[in-house]
Amino acid sequence: MLEFYFSYKGVLKRLRSGALGDEMDRLAEHFFTLGYKRATAKSYLSRIAHFSQFAGTRCGPMPIHQDVVDSYLRTFTTDSPRIGAVSALGHARRVAPERLIVSVPSKEDDPDAPLLASFSDYLHRVRGLEPKTREGVLLGGRRFLDWFRHHHPGQNLETLTAEHVLAAAEHRLSLSATSSSRTAATSHIRTFLRFLCWAGHHHQDLARVVPRTPYWRLAHLPPRLAWDDVRRAIDAIGATMPVDIRDRAVLLLLATTGIRNGELRAIRLQDIDWRAGEIFVRRTKGKRDRVAPLLEETGAALADYILGARPKVESPYLFLSFTPPVGPFKCASPVSRIVRKRLRHGGVELGRVGGAHLLRHSLATQLVRQRTPINEVADLLGHRSINTTVLYVKVATSQLAEVALPFPGGVA
Known part of the structure; x- marks a missing residue:
């Protein structure tokens, strides 16, 4: 398989020598299967071969341990070259784990690892939190433990007092810049303390000691774009390159259905009902499925993408990354980057807030301004409570002015 990337016999001989020489053809097939560009695969193979020569002088045919890698x-x-080498060796470890032995850190390196693992299991099995939410709460627990270990080294959690909790909460609040982050910080500490009592690590429930922080959910307007700006950004996307066709379909789907980033990444080809003009949205934030309308323009953009631009790989998911390894988006960042890039190319100025949720807010705002009934907006967005959708009523200033009562003593 190496012959697909390299033609000179001297180069092939050098690549097949060293500690990983017998694995180089497997590695070449690995990069080919994942759809890497020829130049990228050759770069990775050259880096692995360089390491193979280095390791061959130290361990020979024996398994390569972490000390050799270090x-x-x-x-x-x-x-830059070190980062490239780490990335290349990561591929080698996946292809030939029996040749690259990675050392596993012992539990002594992180004495709180078992406790945090138990906390994560509690959040999943007892509290029923979703993975993304668990990450935030788990980080809050980790930060609380780090503060306690730093300020009270050597002490057991059973010695935790109300004074300790108040000091830790004050520290976290001092690092929080917004009302929402302050509320989240104290909520995470409260959850962790409840877990300590529930699991028997402390005889008291110290969660009641954590101060409540004021947070008025409807005090601010949601970040949003003018609908003309959204339309201009979509129209500015070309239709010549496959990536342009995909990005236009992504923005149209987000802007016309209001689906979330994770919901877009979870859409499969079979979820599109072309005849009914609907798209099935799986496992939403509210833990229930729903159906979103598929407008004619959005459906045409999706059809163009599927028929002419979507990579020819075996994957059930609708949207795929064009960057090797070709496959579905594994996290929210790539979709957010697509949205921000296309909005900026369309001349839209963005602040700190951007991504799929910005288009969701913009759609909801536009629908409210068009006097769409609030319950229909809630159904489209998948809100379980209409109180969540009420936020968008605040932006309909012209409609609010119509229902305002006259000022006492003023002109009727």
Whole structure:
């Protein structure tokens, strides 16, 4: 398989020598299967071959342990080649785990690991929290433990007092810049303390000691764009390159259905009902499925993408990354980058807030301004409570002015 990327016999001989020489053809097939560009695959293979030569002088045919990898990485004096080498060795470990033995950190390296694992299990099995929510709460627990270990080294959690909790909460609040982050910080501490009592790590429920922070959910207007700006950004996307066709379909789907980032990434080809003009949205934030309308323009953009631009790989998911390894988006960041990039190319100025949720807010605002009944907006967005959708009523200033009562003593 190496012959697909390299043609000179001397180069092939060098690549197949060293500690990983017998694995190089498997690695070449690995990059080919994942759809990497030829130049990228050759770069990875060359880096692995360089490490293979280095490891061959130290361990021969024996398995390569972490100390050899660390010694190799210390030979680099700048960050860029070291980062490239780490990425290449990551592929080698996945293809030949029996040849690259990675050392597993012992529990002594992190004495709180078992406790945090138990806390994560509690959040999943007892509290029923979704993975993304668990990450935030788990981080809050980790931060509380770090503060306690730093300020009271050597002490057991059973010695935790109300004074300790108040001091830790004050520390976290001092690092929080917004009312929402302050509320989240104290909520995470409260959840962790309840877990400590529930699991028997402390005899008292100290959660009641954590101060409540004021947070008025409807005090601010949601970040949003003018609908003309959204339309201009979509129209500015070309239709010549496959990536342009995909990005236009992504923005149209987000802007016309209001689906969330994770919901877009979970859409499968079979979820589109072309005849009914609907799209099935799986496992939403409210833990229930729903159906969103598929407008004619959005459906045409999706058809163009599927028929002419979607990579020819075996995947049930609708939207795929064009960056190797080709496949579905694994996290929210790529979709957010697509949205922000296309909005900026369309001349839209963005602040800190951007991504799929900005288009969701913009659609809801536009529908309310068009006097769409609030319960229909709630159904489209998948809100379980209409109180969540009420937020968007605040932006309909012209309609609110019509229902305002006259000022006492003023002109009727």
